[in-house]
Amino acid sequence: MKNKIELGTSSENTWCPGCPNHMILAATKQTVTKLIESKKYKQTDFAITTDIGCHAKIFDYLNLSGIYCLHGRALPTGIGIKLGNPMLKVLTFVGDGAMYSEGMAHFIHAFKHNADLTLVLHDNQSFSLTTGQPTPTSQQGYKSKASPLGTFDRPFNPIKLALASNATFIARTSARNIPHMVETFTKAIRHKGFSFVEIIQDCLIFNPDANEKDDLMYKIPDNRNKENAEKYAEEFDYNSKSGKIPIGVIYQSRERSLEEKWPQLKMKMNKKTNIPKKKSLFKLN
């Protein structure tokens, strides 16, 4: 008899009815359950960190170890967990507001460190838990209580930023597509190194103009070519609904992860892994 895996908690779910966060939670549970069932991982091997915002309530609804962090700090805290115990499988949940405003420095540096953890970014183009102020990915003209004149700034493109920061795994998925999320999360978790998954998500309450992009989305095959990745990144500008939105693995490459670079962490891992030789012009370490 195998034990039933219980990933839920007794906490009352306080997301808005119909919020795609419910689907992200379902996809996360399915992904983790499958990984546990595959016998490669135990439930206790996972640790999550979450930010502050609507997305972060997932902390209370998942029966997994972790830290409910401060706003903007879920990513460095997650990397810290890897430094403390590199054997743990870390999933870091953040929102667009938290990661790209308060936590931007952490975002860029995370690609540099390439710690073996998965960043799940819920992008609903709005600071929703604080009642709808614009985030760095909100579209121009977005009006809120904090921006009654409309948002003047153009949103930036996090996928392009990730590529420029030497990301080793970038994927995009849709909060309305549970099977696609499960598939994408699984690939991201299996990736050796830092994996960044952007979830395109609607906020039903605050930014309806940005919602309903499902028709623009199309699936791409797993991509390992940088030029193609740059093309995929250009297709959606977060600002208009004129372009297409590619979903799937936008870019993947293999480089030494944080745990493979540091001898101290390698020792803690204490198992033989196939570590690729460093590709570098400079013969350091």
Next chain:
Amino acid sequence: MKLNIIIGGKAGQGINKVSEIIGNVLNKYGYFTFNYRDYASLIRGGHNFNTLCISDSLIESHDAKVDILVALDDLSIKTHKAALKKNGTTILGEQFKDLGRNINVALAGTIIKILGIPLVELEKEIKSQFKDYSKALEAAKQGYDSQETQQKLTKLKASPTTLSGSQAIAKGAVNSGLDLYIAYPMTPATNTMHELAANQIENNLMVFQAENEISAASMAIGASFAGARVMTGTSGGGFDLMGETLSLQGIAEIPLTVSLVSRPGPGTGVPTYTAQSDLDIALRSGHGEAPRVVVAPGNPIEAIDKTSEALFLAEKFKTLSIILSDKHLTESEFSSIQKPMKTIKFKITRTLPGKDLVKSSSYETDKFGNSTESYTLTEQNTNARIKKYNDIKKFVNKKFEMIKIHGDSKSKNLIIGWGSTSGAIKDAIKDLDAKFLQVLYCKPLSPKIKKEMKKAENIILVECNVTGQLGRLIREKTGIKIENRLLKYNGRPFHADELNSLIKSII
């Protein structure tokens, strides 16, 4: 016997080498040394100087008035000639300019000769420091022969060893089995980072540089959650950035130890100088009300002990421990024959991810570790945090040295001070009718302080800040206002001779 030597020059001219060589020779010859390092925030040029104080008994400070001035440039003479005693000696680096980088060895030679120490003692030191030492030996002899002997120092039995405060904090951390030091560079905290980084593999630990102090503190919390023994370190500005994480620690109850090495603020202030002006933020930074421990060692031996205690208390009580020091303690070099106490060994026994399901949160939580907004739980959790602080207080009171009494324990003249100022106070009161109460734990504060104050007729507060921060803390806890205050806040530490006359004028 006590002698003070200033060695001054431009950054990059190697004044530290001169004081290091002389210091090592003297320590091996049985003498105590204290080396104060005064340097500007630049890499080459400017004016830097060390004051090396030498004595046949323990000293932990330097004097304003000096016996010997070693000047590598003209600016050093101009800057320090007023500090030179009548009949003091000036030695010019100029005369050895043909020796290239061996000028430092020659200057060390001059001092060794003036002190009346045989040349062979210096030669031994040179041979242990340099691989190719033939030129250096010649330079040493040239320096030695250029001077007349003024003192006749005889070899003593003591064998003091020299440590800086940064080395000591690193040592205390290593003794306690530190796994990780995560930091962002900031003077004067960086020396601890360098110290730990240099021997990280041998000491089975890892030194990680984060993108900023916010990240350093967040990573430290994450790593500690995962079961590592972690420390982070910074100075005032970086500590401000860590403030939110210190607050998070209070509610998430993940052990965290922070080394706060002060320098004069506000703002960037005077970055390579010293001050004790961050006691307030050590005690109170971070929103909300949560327990914490603040230790304030006064010399490297205490820094070893208190760093270990800080790490131990953080783990035992899942609390925040702050090791408060400053530039003067961490960058000055103290010689001592004292040994640190036996390190308190501890195991990490809390539940850890990987083995159990563990939840920690920045929110108020229920028994499962999930968020709650319940008023009963909010109150209960708050009470639990206050109870924890009371437990810490009781424990520390019973187990650890929270204050020290120096000088004449029967004296009615009570000096109160803390941290790096302790050295100058101890040396200043050697010939005075005075007792010095050194505060080692700023949080919790020892109940003995009030008792000592009640016994005294004359109380003097000595601190390196403008508002008398320890004095205010003591007033808060005891209701006693200290009227006599000797406060120095020009970025420079107290000199023992300066403090001696200041105290004399009051008692």
